[in-house]
Amino acid sequence: MKMKKIGIWIEAIRLRTLPVSVAGVLTGAGFAKWEGCFEWKPAVICFVFAVLAQIVSNLANEYYDYLRGSDKKGRVGPRRGVTEGDIKPNTLRNVTYAVLAITCAVGCSLIYYGGWWMVPVGVAIAIFAIAYSAGPYPLSYHGLGDVAVFLFFGLVPVNFTFYVQAGRFDPATLLASITIGMMAANVLVVNNYRDVEDDKAAGKHTTVVLFGRKVIGTLYLVSGYVAVSMLSPVWLLAMLKGKWLMIAVPVIYLVMHTVTWVKLLNRDGAELNPLLGATARNMLIFAILLIVCFCIYPLHVM
Numbered sequence: 001m002k003m004k005k006i007g008i009w010i011e012a013i014r015l016r017t018l019p020v021s022v023a024g025v026l027t028g029a030g031f032a033k034w035e036g037c038f039e040w041k042p043a044v045i046c047f048v049f050a051v052l053a054q055i056v057s058n059l060a061n062e063y064y065d066y067l068r069g070s071d072k073k074g075r076v077g078p079r080r081g082v083t084e085g086d087i088k089p090n091t092l093r094n095v096t097y098a099v100l101a102i103t104c105a106v107g108c109s110l111i112y113y114g115g116w117w118m119v120p121v122g123v124a125i126a127i128f129a130i131a132y133s134a135g136p137y138p139l140s141y142h143g144l145g146d147v148a149v150f151l152f153f154g155l156v157p158v159n160f161t162f163y164v165q166a167g168r169f170d171p172a173t174l175l176a177s178i179t180i181g182m183m184a185a186n187v188l189v190v191n192n193y194r195d196v197e198d199d200k201a202a203g204k205h206t207t208v209v210l211f212g213r214k215v216i217g218t219l220y221l222v223s224g225y226v227a228v229s230m231l232s233p234v235w236l237l238a239m240l241k242g243k244w245l246m247i248a249v250p251v252i253y254l255v256m257h258t259v260t261w262v263k264l265l266n267r268d269g270a271e272l273n274p275l276l277g278a279t280a281r282n283m284l285i286f287a288i289l290l291i292v293c294f295c296i297y298p299l300h301v302m
Helices: 002-013 019-034 040-068 089-108 118-131 145-166 171-194 196-202 207-211 213-229 232-240 244-265 269-296
Strands: none
Touching: 002 040, 019 040, 019 145, 019 171, 019 269, 040 089, 040 118, 040 145, 089 118, 118 145, 145 171, 171 196, 171 207, 171 213, 171 232, 171 269, 196 207, 207 213, 213 244, 232 244, 244 269
């Protein structure tokens, strides 16, 4: 019984999606390592903060979708504990805001490394985590979920993870944050691609509902290629310096991405569930391979 309860909460935090937040921090830390300014303490704090913030967002999404009646029993997507009666709504709400409080406490420690202006950044992240699903204008209900994911799982974690280590922003890291943001948005695309009929019935205007599966399915493929191309200066530098191992990073990612896209077009309903984790996995593998190459080929020896 205890293991079953643990499993219910693991479902609620959506474990398979957490690589999205991890990849952003790893990429920011990887560029810090590449440029010779890596600091493990702020990097670890960013890692913990990012994962906790995503957990808050996932829990809040489940709770507020339940309140709005968006999730139904027997839904196509992964089981929702509160909808199925496994988690009491008040319990889920209390846990959500308790984790939010812990997240904010962890984030405050970054003031030491980034200065007091990190406070408004943290506040914005906290607001997004809840406002994605709640409030008078929930972002996920108005076609803005993809934009929010791009910003808060791409631009924010990559750039600010680098900043709290280097004390500055960096053009290459900015390009990388766009790459990661586009990859993160693709994870949401799979989620909304799967749930399009349920979302229509619930009045949830995701980009898939607004533009249709055909358009967004194509956009999924194109986004992956455009994302990788954003780091063209890095790939070009690697080629000019004869660091061919680094070129394997975009190639491996694009192969995995294309395979996942083919599966996306040829599956439906619950068959799409594994592709959510696969898209997040592809993104994480890209970030890990990039870090490995940066450790082998730091910028000062290229």
